[in-house]
Amino acid sequence: xxxxxxxxxxxxxxxxxxxxxxxxxxxxxxxxxxxxxxxxxxxxxxxxxxxxxxxxxxxxxxxxxxxxxxxxxxxxxxxxxxxxxxxxxxxxxxxxxxxxxxxxxxxxxxxxxxxxxxxxxxxxxxxxxxxxxxxxxxxxxxxxxxxxxxxxxxxxxxxxxxxxxxxxxxxxxxxxxxxxxxxxxxxxxxxxxxxxxxxxxxxxxxxxxxxxxxxxxxxxxxxxxxxxxxxxxxxxxxxxxxxxxxxxxxxxxxxxxxxxxxxxxxxxxxxxxxxxxxxxxxxxxxxxxxxxxxxxxxxxxxxxxxxxxxxxxxxxxxxxxxxxxxxxxxxxxxxxxxxxxxxxxxxxxxxxxxxxxxxxxxxxxxxxxxxxxxxxxxxxxxxxxxxxxxxxxxxxxxxxxxxxxxxxxxxxxxxxxxxxxxx
Numbered sequence: 001x002x003x004x005x006x007x008x009x010x011x012x013x014x015x016x017x018x019x020x021x022x023x024x025x026x027x028x029x030x031x032x033x034x035x036x037x038x039x040x041x042x043x044x045x046x047x048x049x050x051x052x053x054x055x056x057x058x059x060x061x062x063x064x065x066x067x068x069x070x071x072x073x074x075x076x077x078x079x080x081x082x083x084x085x086x087x088x089x090x091x092x093x094x095x096x097x098x099x100x101x102x103x104x105x106x107x108x109x110x111x112x113x114x115x116x117x118x119x120x121x122x123x124x125x126x127x128x129x130x131x132x133x134x135x136x137x138x139x140x141x142x143x144x145x146x147x148x149x150x151x152x153x154x155x156x157x158x159x160x161x162x163x164x165x166x167x168x169x170x171x172x173x174x175x176x177x178x179x180x181x182x183x184x185x186x187x188x189x190x191x192x193x194x195x196x197x198x199x200x201x202x203x204x205x206x207x208x209x210x211x212x213x214x215x216x217x218x219x220x221x222x223x224x225x226x227x228x229x230x231x232x233x234x235x236x237x238x239x240x241x242x243x244x245x246x247x248x249x250x251x252x253x254x255x256x257x258x259x260x261x262x263x264x265x266x267x268x269x270x271x272x273x274x275x276x277x278x279x280x281x282x283x284x285x286x287x288x289x290x291x292x293x294x295x296x297x298x299x300x301x302x303x304x305x306x307x308x309x310x311x312x313x314x315x316x317x318x319x320x321x322x323x324x325x326x327x328x329x330x331x332x333x334x335x336x337x338x339x340x341x342x343x344x345x346x347x348x349x350x351x352x353x354x355x356x357x358x359x360x361x362x363x364x365x366x367x368x369x370x371x372x373x374x375x376x377x378x379x380x381x382x383x384x385x386x387x388x389x390x391x392x393x394x395x396x397x398x399x400x401x402x403x404x405x406x407x408x409x410x411x412x413x414x415x416x417x418x419x420x421x422x423x
Contacts (some may be wrong), residue, residue: 002206004076028381039297049296053289060166063251064114066258067159071117072279073261074233076271077226081125083109095140096198096205098133102126103197106151107190111160112233115152115367119379122148123386142394143201146262149383150406152328153415154367156186159240159250162288163341164363170345171359175240175250181360185417189368192413196406216381225268229261284378290339295342305345307347311358318419321361324348325415329407333372341366355423364414372402
């Protein structure tokens, strides 16, 4: 039997970490908690706001926590390693072909699990894969790292992004309605982003691969527990629409998948429930709650009314949707997409006659805007931290330059798809 936590097929020392680095999330949570304390002490937020945060967030929080546990279970069972083995380059595959496979793998992982999980798990996995398979091509590491980061774009499912889940739950947008509208948007955004990346990195991707090294993952069949959990993950994609059709929430099925994943890991002696629970980032949950309360404080201070007036100023629906998306993207890049998403939800709701297209435009801006600055999202912080640990330094200026070139066309294409959808 394999060593617990090291499924057969993985090379020792190449395992991607599953826990969120505390260096970033810890101080973000502490800063947010301090801000809540200041707002409460000054009377800007009261006990009603604190309770409202709990009442609003408990359902999406259960779903988010469950997705964290499910992600950890999939990693411990070797599912992601199996996927990596499938994209590992062979002598008949060019760097451009492997790059495409890495992008697709990252996009699918972000859609099924969530964007933060995809960044956290796949960034080190892909970097290790490139270094081991292309020992003479260190210039390929950064392009492949950007493929992982950029593929986690617009969330096609409400479960693909924690903040999208919270906003959709708050405004009463169900799983099916969200997916029917956002899945085409996500596909369009993926195509636009992939096209831009291929143009930006066309020189290193078309050069010869050089001497091929041995890949860090052996292509072995998954054990029965891993195959069972993979089947459950796929089945859940059918369960979510069924639940939404009957008006049921997402969190019960997410919790059930997490419990089953933990049971399979425990039964196969791959990871104990305690080990899986240790990968849950409670600082993230504290951060999400504090951000929600902070935004309620901003609403009490009149900031939401100002934003609502700005969104209501255009007379045409097309201009309003474009304005919401651009402000959301810029605000997310500067403020972080978590507080900006909640600010948008409250502001759009305050305009009165809001439409689902306006909400989707705000979420699209929040999903794509963080490509402009690393502080714009948790995913960006996780990506930079993972690369730093692997001694990869893309550079802030390069990040911003590539981010701008990626974001503008992806945002334009995504908004075009939204504008073609029903109000």
